[in-house]
Amino acid sequence: MALTGLFLCTFLVGHLLGNLQLILKTGEEGRRAFNEYAYFMSHNPAIKILSWVTYISILFHAIDGILLTIQNKKARPIPYARNNPSKNSSTPARYMAVLGTLVLVFIATHMANFWYKMKISEEVPMHSFIVSVPDQSGQIQNQEFYYTHNLQLIPKDDNFSVKNGTDLYMSKMNIKIGEGYRDLHTVVMQFFSKDNDSALFAVLFYVLSMFVLSFHLWHGFASAFQSLGLNHKKYNAAIGYIGKGFAIVVPLLFAIIPIIIYLK
Amino acid sequence: MAAKSINITLKIWRQKNANTKGALETYSLNEVSTDSSFLEMLDQLNEQLINERKEPIAFDHDCREGICGMCSLYINGRAHGPETGTTTCQLHMRMFSDGDTIYVEPWRSRAFPIVKDLVVDRSAFDRIQQAGGFVSVNTSGNTMDANSLPIPKDDADKAFEAAACIGCGACVASCKNGSAMLFVGAKVSQYALLPQGKVEARDRVLNMVRQMDEEGFGNCTNTGACEVECPKGISLENIARMNREFLKAGLSSEK
């Protein structure tokens, strides 16, 4: 639990840095930065390995947590008629299993919202943009382009087609001429946009989930160190402060993103 | 402070034996001196019950000075009652007020089956100790001179603090998971901190943890309740030390 938990904490940091692209840069620049980041995350071989480690960690953390909780419940078949645990332990510490389950529900929902669309159903459209160029007659023409990794602009018309997700081919000759990006940025923006009827609900759900995550981390961060045997008078205070800081700052920043998008 | 006399209501777990079902029974007890210890209050109740020709309440106790570890009791939702750093035998009735209702339950743990009423069987602790809680040295009296092996005072003091555990089981009782990690951690720590214990350190921690798991205790989720409720203030540091020893042993053991 401790090892996977701490690994997932580092994952949170990586994920957060990426997500911050959604609000730190604006306009077309932000869109490009985020989509490029999204591409990097799903195509870099090292990241791919890391993401598999992450999936396994989440599964292991969840399954192990459930198994431990079952064992722990069995260890006290008859509950106390009168119990006063608030005198000896913090609330998050006692509700780790419940908090963890809620986090798991959130992760499932979150993955259905974005990850599934991105990776499985491929509902996320290609990143394209409209460029206004004068034609030979001097008329301004709006033309839509994909752009590729080597910064080519490929017109979005019948001459070109998309294959294997993001590969751009010349339709007639079946020659790959470049690779484009998926436009996850727009999907996210629309998902949380005021224009979207269900956005308010989504924002609330995400923000509440971050509260849950915060409580989970409030106990979990320092607890992981204790489980690994890292309890030392000299460092306990530091681990405690860092843990609580982490539990507040990371979920807070995650939660701010949908709020800002919604309010835009 | 002058002793006062209070009247209280008690809700006490009664259970004939391990095989029958139990229930909370209500008793009223008058004129309890606030100078009485909690167990003396139960003595008084038992005297009253016997005089009414009823069966007295069975509870474990012996030294009544906070060191033998025999007394237990979950009082108003807390192991050894509301005062920290105190065993039930040293808890005094001045912690309660006139008219109070006091819940008294046995330790609840699968590994501590109820024997009768408030008496539980804690021999699981003994079996954990038998699995490795010792230094394998025979009685010869001259293995080596006591002063031939200097031990840093800090280590000796820490070993003593761990060894101060009285084996009462309050850690298990107050842990929401019914975990025995503080008890086992204290024993493992005592020996891990001393040179005499180093030789068998690897087998000791593996064997004791295996026995602990077999006994049906729950897992440690670091809530820290055990440390707060431990009448001897055994530190969570001991659990961390055991975790360290366990990881080390698990990685290096060839068994």
Add this chain to the structure above:
Amino acid sequence: MSVLDSKIPTGPIAEKWTNHKNHMNLVAPNNRPKIDVIVVGTGLAGASAAASLGEMGYNVKAFCFQDSPRRAHSIAAQGGINAAKNYQNDGDSVYRLFYDTIKGGDYRAREANVHRLAEVSGNIIDQCVAQGVPFAREYGGLLDNRSFGGTQVQRTFYAAGQTGQQLLLGAYSALSRQIGLGRVKMYHRHEMMDLVKIDGKARGIIARNLVTGEIEKHAAHAVVIASGGYGNVYFLSTNAMGSNVSAAWKVHKRGAMFANPCYVQIHPTCVPVHGTNQSKLTLMSESLRNSGRIWVPKKKEDAEAIRAGQLKPTQIAEEDRDYYLERRYPAFGNLVPRDVASRAAKERCDAGHGIEANDTNEGVYLDFATEILSKGRQSAYALGDHNPTEEKMRELGKKWIEEKYGNLFQMYQKITDENPYETPMKIYPAVHYTMGGVWVDYNLQSTIPGCFVTGEANFSDHGANRLGASALMQGLADGYFVLPYTISDYLSNEIRTGKISTESPEFDEAAESVKASIEKILSNNGTHTVDHFHKRLGLIMWNKVGMGRNEKGLKEAIEEIGLLREEFHNDVFVPGTAEELNQELEKALRVADLIELGQLMAIDALQRKESCGGHFRDEYQDAEGETLRDDENFKFVAAWEYNGSDSTKSTLHKEDLKYEFIKIAARNYK
């Protein structure tokens, strides 16, 4: 020759034990697994014996009435354990420890036993350290020592205020190892109900499983009784609630002599009795007398006013206080030995100066105000303040006290709800240890062959008064280093005996008589609880066989206890059945034995027409109220033979004490 053969080896005192060991018979390792040994009790003496015998390869069965062998009352010992290691280079030696112990026992202990105890004392420390017992250490990593009463050297090893706990857990760990290896079978929540003798030899015990109530027969080639002392005969004592005399008494009933029952140690500094529902007394460490001054009000009116709550001790002027120990014993002052301090407190309270508002007005003050001021001044000077205000001195002084005695002050406050930094502690003597016990010879064997008795349960090493930090020493010495040799010598004759069967008329008779006595007590259907009788017994014992005894009181006690015994058996009410956990039944069976013992204590005290150590007869004191020994007529061990539940029928046998190596002198603390 007397029936009491002490079997003390001949030769110079320092060579007796070594020579004896060298000539004892052994049991070869391959024969040991054929031999069974029963050990009753798992305190220091029992656990160490069971562990050692298990290591040797015998089949051991160990019994304790508690839920775990680790609970035995040795665990409550605070101060420390003596050993003649001379680590402090202050002139200690085996001889000095031997001499101090004999003198401390007021010349009523056996020289040879005590010398052996001093000889093996060093091994105890080596053994415990090897087992991982965390004794207190100095910054250099070596073992620390402190000094204790009755000695002029620093030979006491300790582990904070929990030395007994650490030593017992050490012995328990050794025992646990043997249980884990299958060489010792542990029977917890089992109480020994009787000893079984076949052809005159101890061959087993009858035990009651306290959870199921089953009466079990256990056979063995030898039985070791290590069941502790009998202080609970006084009802209120510093002993554990379960401490009892029953195992020792059953052995006595089966023919073992019971020696010196009247020798009881009463510890001067305990928290006084607060009321009629009190179950137990708590010791405050002797070390407090280093800093506290003991006093009572000079005027009886002041004492009365204090008891009535009209006056506070701090309101009594200095000249109206009687620091009676400093007045009577200017040389030793507040640090006189335990028995002297206890008697002096009783004398003042009997004279009407007691300050505790309880039924008996028994209590004196232990006052730290003087020490707080003087240590406060010292601390202030050390900080460079040569003109400290009283307030400053008080503040610094309290800090000094807290560092030194913080945990004791906290414990006192928990029990009494009074702050001893602000108001003097109230203390009073309480029964603490019993020097008497089953008579044993030099080999720790009782007058029943095959029945050995160790630790506080025997009588052997402390004479009429035990020195502080010597009880732990004796328990472990017996169990680790004496019994394993002497019992092997006995068992060497048993290698051809073969397995002892429990299918014999002797086992049946013993089991049936146990069942009958249980049945009798359960069907009695009387009107009073066990505690009712126990409290009455305790009151008689405390008032008439307590700190000060006299012929009249003892005779009354003998008669009153006789009547109480009749009344108990006719009128006690024990609810519940025999086939379940029945704590009232356990208590009743123990109290029945305590009543018989109590009467014998009074009889023994009556015959001992002298004062020595813990036994003080009002008639035998010098002009200044000190003990007056009669070495000409009473330099003997009084060993009593059982002749029925009426202890007045017991027969006295005497073992003369020979002092060949120490010259007898009077104890003087003025």
